[in-house]
Amino acid sequence: xxxxxxxxxxxxxxxxxxxxxxxxxxxxxxxxxxxxxxxxxxxxxxxxxxxxxxxxxxxxxxxxxxxxxxxxxxxxxxxxxxxxxxxxxxxxxxxxxxxxxxxxxxxxxxxxxxxxxxxxxxxxxxxxxxxxxxxxxxxxxxxxxxxxxxxxxxxxxxxxxxxxxxxxxxxxxxxxxxxxxxxxxxxxxxxxxxxxxxxxxxxxxxxxxxxxxxxxxxxxxxxxxxxxxxxxxxxxxxxxxxxxxxxxxxxxxxxxxxxxxxxxxxxxxxxxxxxxxxxxxxxxxxxxxxxxxxxxxxxxxxxxxxxxxxxxxxxxxxxxxxxxxxxxxxxxxxxxxxxxxxxxxxxxxxxxxxxxxxxxxxxxxxxxxxxxxxxxxxxxxxxxxxxxxxxxxxxxxxxxxxxxxxxxxxxxxxxxxxxxxxxxxxxxxxxxxxxxxxxxxxxxxxx
Ligand code: GCO
Numbered sequence: 092x093x094x095x096x097x098x099x100x101x102x103x104x105x106x107x108x109x110x111x112x113x114x115x116x117x118x119x120x121x122x123x124x125x126x127x128x129x130x131x132x133x134x135x136x137x138x139x140x141x142x143x144x145x146x147x148x149x150x151x152x153x154x155x156x157x158x159x160x161x162x163x164x165x166x167x168x169x170x171x172x173x174x175x176x177x178x179x180x181x182x183x184x185x186x187x188x189x190x191x192x193x194x195x196x197x198x199x200x201x202x203x204x205x206x207x208x209x210x211x212x213x214x215x216x217x218x219x220x221x222x223x224x225x226x227x228x229x230x231x232x233x234x235x236x237x238x239x240x241x242x243x244x245x246x247x248x249x250x251x252x253x254x255x256x257x258x259x260x261x262x263x264x265x266x267x268x269x270x271x272x273x274x275x276x277x278x279x280x281x282x283x284x285x286x287x288x289x290x291x292x293x294x295x296x297x298x299x300x301x302x303x304x305x306x307x308x309x310x311x312x313x314x315x316x317x318x319x320x321x322x323x324x325x326x327x328x329x330x331x332x333x334x335x336x337x338x339x340x341x342x343x344x345x346x347x348x349x350x351x352x353x354x355x356x357x358x359x360x361x362x363x364x365x366x367x368x369x370x371x372x373x374x375x376x377x378x379x380x381x382x383x384x385x386x387x388x389x390x391x392x393x394x395x396x397x398x399x400x401x402x403x404x405x406x407x408x409x410x411x412x413x414x415x416x417x418x419x420x421x422x423x424x425x426x427x428x429x430x431x432x433x434x435x436x437x438x439x440x441x442x443x444x445x446x447x448x449x450x451x452x453x454x455x456x457x458x459x460x461x462x463x464x465x466x467x468x469x470x471x472x473x474x475x476x477x478x479x480x481x482x483x484x485x486x487x488x489x490x491x492x493x494x495x496x497x498x499x500x501x502x503x504x505x506x507x508x509x510x511x512x513x514x515x516x517x518x519x520x521x522x523x524x525x526x527x528x529x530x531x532x533x534x535x536x537x538x
Contacts, residue, residue: 094535095534097157097160098158098488098489099156100443100489100492101142101492102495103165104166105491105498106139108137108138108139108142108143109139110138113181117210117211118211119211119218120136120208121136121137123268124137130501132503134503139496140495140496140511150196152492153196156528156531157535160199162488165186165203167231168208168211169182170183171230172210183238190242199244202235202239202247204228204231204235204247204248204249207259207265224286228289232246241300243301247304248290248304249286249306250385250442252284252287252307253307253308253342255283256338257336257337258499260276264498284371285375287305303380304379304381305383307383308387308443309339311386311389311423311430312329312426313389313390313420314426316393320394325426329430332356334359341353341356344435348436349376351372352368384442385442385443386441386443386444387444388419388423389427390418413505414504424471424474428441428474428478429480439484440484440485443490443491444470447505447506448463449505458521459522460522463521467523467527471487492509493508493511495507
């Protein structure tokens with residue numbers, strides 16, 4: 092095994108394009124993309140960055156970057172385009188070609204099985220509200236894992252179920268953009284967890300020796316003072332759960348790693364869970380290898396004179412880039428892994444971390460993304476610090492390799508190490524590409 096997984100991450104819908112060729116059927120994001128007013132500037136996500144056609148060249152850039160790992164997701168509706176479950180061979184063949192390229196460059200694949208692009212035919216029968224979707228997921232996972240065999244040894248079942256639930260079904264910023272009541276929302280939480288659990292069962296049964304994980308996400312509570320009471324207040328706030336919010340870390344991580352729902356969740360919502368939910372928790376909490384987490388940002392917790400917890404406002408230093416929610420808070424990659432490891436006792440892999448800034452191509456055809464470099468540099472330093480202090484951190488995946496389709500925000504926010512000129516589809520290395528390349532080169536052997 093490698094010492095440390097240095098990688099970048101992408102997702103199928105955000106980059107692939109090729110939405111209606113070689114047998115792929117629409118996903119909920121294809122449909123959502125075309126609905127009036129859903130996506131900024133009416134950007135059409137179905138084009139991605141044309142990676143379906145340019146993947147071969149695109150992956151030469153990945154090799155140049157010098158990473159030893161690459162996290163990408165599969166388009167479910169490319170592989171299984173209809174409700175009858177039949178397999179589309181050309182869909183699998185596309186990913187075979189990607190694996191061929193990765194093998195050529197000795198880059199370890201990490202496959203995300205579900206990164207938000209549910210086949211529309213499943214949404215048509217109720218989406219994650221319908222238990223049939225869970226069965227369909229297990230079938231799709233079996234097809235994939237059987238097909239790739241030992242060519243892929245790292246699977247991530249779901250990406251950010253918090254967002255699937257919350258953005259897709261509560262705030263309606265994301266597909267399918269259908270509002271669910273608390274009762275229905277609890278059902279899809281449970282179904283998503285079950286989908287994860289069944290995927291673990293399938294992967295173990297097929298016995299390919301792959302590791303499994305789920306990429307949850309969270310905004311981390313950062314203690315402003317390094318005192319045990321302040322750290323405890325932050326930890327408690329980070330792991331608390333509020334009624335009506337379905338985006339907190341314990342909601343998906345406690346069932347997976349501890350085999351139980353958070354106490355508050357049970358108090359608020361137990362009546363909406365299926366009768367046999369405790370049995371289901373056994374499936375959900377099967378042992379998995381890694382605790383993946385997508386970390387972007389944090390918020391500050393202080394202690395007032397009476398010893399009470401207080402959330403502090405951000406300062407100018409916590410620059411936001413293009414996104415109002417994404418503040419520069421490098422301590423996120425120190426306290427996040429620390430708190431998660433203390434609670435779940437599993438090795439940590441950062442499955443996403445990055446920032447969107449306003450990138451401009453200058454007359455010398457370069458992109459001087461100074462802020463992104465500062466962000467990566469300070470976040471990675473914080474991560475390596477907690478690793479040095481004994482938390483087993485095994486990998487880091489920068490989000491993202493390319494600028495891409497940023498969901499409801501369209502193509503305007505740019506998260507890539509590589510700039511995309513959307514008129515010509517030209518790829519231009521940003522300064523942060525060289526920064527990350529150099530960082531990997533100097534750290535690769537040392538940690
Ligand atoms: C995620 C999202 C990514 C986003 C990124 C920036 O996993 O968080 O899936 O697809 O592009 O988070 O918002």
